Amino acid sequence: MREKDSMAKDAGDPMILEAERKICEHPIHPLLAGRRSIRALASTSVEPETLASLMEAARWAPSCMNEQPWSFIVATKENKCDFDRLLGCLVEFNVEWAQHAPVLLLSVAKLTFESTGELNRHAFHDVGQAIANLTFQATVSGLVVHQMAGFDVEKARREFSIPPDYEPIAAAAIGYPGNSAELPEKLRKKDESPRKRKPLTNFVFESGWGHSADWTRSL
Numbered sequence: 001m002r003e004k005d006s007m008a009k010d011a012g013d014p015m016i017l018e019a020e021r022k023i024c025e026h027p028i029h030p031l032l033a034g035r036r037s038i039r040a041l042a043s044t045s046v047e048p049e050t051l052a053s054l055m056e057a058a059r060w061a062p063s064c065m066n067e068q069p070w071s072f073i074v075a076t077k078e079n080k081c082d083f084d085r086l087l088g089c090l091v092e093f094n095v096e097w098a099q100h101a102p103v104l105l106l107s108v109a110k111l112t113f114e115s116t117g118e119l120n121r122h123a124f125h126d127v128g129q130a131i132a133n134l135t136f137q138a139t140v141s142g143l144v145v146h147q148m149a150g151f152d153v154e155k156a157r158r159e160f161s162i163p164p165d166y167e168p169i170a171a172a173a174i175g176y177p178g179n180s181a182e183l184p185e186k187l188r189k190k191d192e193s194p195r196k197r198k199p200l201t202n203f204v205f206e207s208g209w210g211h212s213a214d215w216t217r218s219l
Ligand SMILES: Cc1cc2nc3c(=O)[nH]c(=O)nc-3n(C[C@H](O)[C@H](O)[C@H](O)COP(=O)(O)O)c2cc1C
Pocket: 035, 036, 037, 038, 094, 146, 147, 148, 149, 150, 151, 170, 195
């Protein structure tokens, strides 16, 4: 079976995927097409073994010199004190919806190579790859990972005693999808609006900067 056909066959939840497929210029795996950063998260807790699998997925991300510069501070609702400390680092807009998530996470990058102490220019990139792995694994388990830049970096550094050559990168709320009808109106609209992306021709170049290739054009 051709890959394109098998993707269509494995389409998973048609409610999500029909909409997403319409906006995809080229076929991609349903787990990527169907993923989205919704804000309506159920309060249902995430099983420890599922959470561990998410971290394991992050662990196997590629990284420059296999430095694995990522760390994650994870706070579950079961540990209310830690959860509230991490929640308290988020900006108000994010607290409004992320407070209902069962899990919060903060990704942290080690900025220097362990062997030489020199600056690791790819540390942010590699933490991003680890989070991408984690997000994909979460999607497999039916979970949502909603990343957040909206947090107080210095507060997080103080609150969790993050050393100077480490940098807090992004927070994330993790949980099973909830009921968007329970969100405040403006957030519900965001959750229900279609995902948007620049076309391939805007960012895939060949020969020189700004020259998009014919093969990037929509079918
Ligand atoms: C590093 C990063 C920071 C983000 N910061 C926030 C944030 O502070 N608050 C928020 O509601 N969404 C945030 N988002 C979610 C993005 O808005 C979202 O990924 C984007 O609109 C694309 O939507 P999609 O993930 O559903 O495809 C962030 C995403 C990333 C990757």
